[in-house]
Amino acid sequence: KLPTVAIVGRPNVGKSTLFNRLVGKKLALVDDRPGVTRDRREGDATLIGLEFRVIDTAGFETDDPQTLPGRMRAQTEAAVIQADVALFLIDSRAGVTPLDEEIAQWLRNGDTPVIVLANKAEGRAGESGVIEAFALGFAEPVPFSAEHGEGLADLFDALLPHI
Ligand code: GDP
Ligand code: MG
Numbered sequence: 385k386l387p388t389v390a391i392v393g394r395p396n397v398g399k400s401t402l403f404n405r406l407v408g409k410k411l412a413l414v415d416d417r418p419g420v421t422r423d424r425r426e427g428d429a430t431l432i433g434l435e436f437r438v439i440d441t442a443g444f445e446t447d448d449p450q451t452l453p454g455r456m457r458a459q460t461e462a463a464v465i466q467a468d469v470a471l472f473l474i475d476s477r478a479g480v481t482p483l484d485e486e487i488a489q490w491l492r493n494g495d496t497p498v499i500v501l502a503n504k505a506e507g508r509a510g511e512s513g514v515i516e517a518f519a520l521g522f523a524e525p526v527p528f529s530a531e532h533g534e535g536l537a538d539l540f541d542a543l544l545p546h547i
Contacts, residue, residue, distance in 0.1 A: 393473035476513025
């Protein structure tokens, strides 16, 4: 059985773009509108020869189980709890937002190891966001660009101890 990696983060940080890059097919819907991934998507990923199952999650806005976003959040939480490691994406151009802090707090209370990916950091963009991401309280954030495929070797190095 392949190890499992869950991609988590607030809407629009690039989770589905990363999923598509890792799985290599246009399986996840990428959209500019926040929250477009309505259900969880899974695929087999290969990263520089490392093979794992990857889950693209959606939804962390509310924990009210009576609502669709609440049920999406419950699915996200279940995926993270079952995963061997979580990739926590932030948008390094936007910096750390209150929802990022909320997700970070939930992740810190759990047992799943967390790798922070400071996404949208292609070129020199997002340097301040990468620095902000240090304050989330996990290991050193990995500067990354899901869209441009930058930081893949550093992601490999960060994943290796966990899978
Ligand atoms: P999700 O809501 O977290 O799944 O985010 P998506 O993968 O749907 O991406 C949201 C938007 O961010 C889209 O317009 C993507 O093209 C864009 N995006 C994703 N990754 C990057 C990146 O590395 N750099 C930049 N500049 N934009 C990105
Ligand atoms: Mg998505």
